[in-house]
Amino acid sequence: MYDTDGSRLWATGTDNRAGARRGAPLWSGTSLHAGNAVAAAYDSTVVLTQQADGNPVLADAGRALWSAGTWGHPGAYLFVQSDGNVVVYDDTARPLWSTRTWGHQGAYLVVQTDGDLVLYDADGVVPLWASGTHV
Template identity: 40%
Template sequence: MQKDCDLAFYDLGNKLWSSGTAGKGQNCYLSLQVDGNLVIYSGTNKALWATNTNGKFEGTSVLVVQPDRNVVLYGPSMWGTGTDRVGTANVTSTKHVVISGNKKISMVTHQSEK
């Protein structure tokens, strides 16, 4: 999430995808809700953007940045940026895993070799 409230994905400085929410709020945050909807909220809790996947899957869901650069909401697959079709990715080496204290949120990243 960028400071201007735009959720954007970059590869080597090139923007692959954007939510188009730049300048539409302040102190924005991204929420993966229990109902399976991924939503960008402003600091005043106004919904600015959503995947509109609410109700399609109740329960555990996960947002994954795949090695092919496609960002997908799984539980089962409900939405994707389509960025897996843009060139090739070199995501091979160092793997970093971050897990929240309550183990409800995890993120896996790979540092690409140059």
């Protein structure tokens, strides 16, 4: 189901785009706040967690694979913007980190089961940014 501006409001979870088959997607317009986490799959040990200190961390079985390096900013959150840029904002909406991938309407972030965090274009074909942490 989509809003009038084309943003996704709800999905069945049966999306067949390439990125969605690899793990758990964070769709355009999704935010991850302190204490929230997304696992690559229901039985996966690969998890992206927004820590209370403001740092999003990708880990496998508790071992850190990647982080944005934004610790020291309690209240910060990760946001997948509709323009294709993923940004960590502090609690006053000041950007702390980004993928610098604006200009890609509908791009989405995937926590992959292989341990990589990847931002795909709207079609799920072209990777725009990746953490480079596949295990």
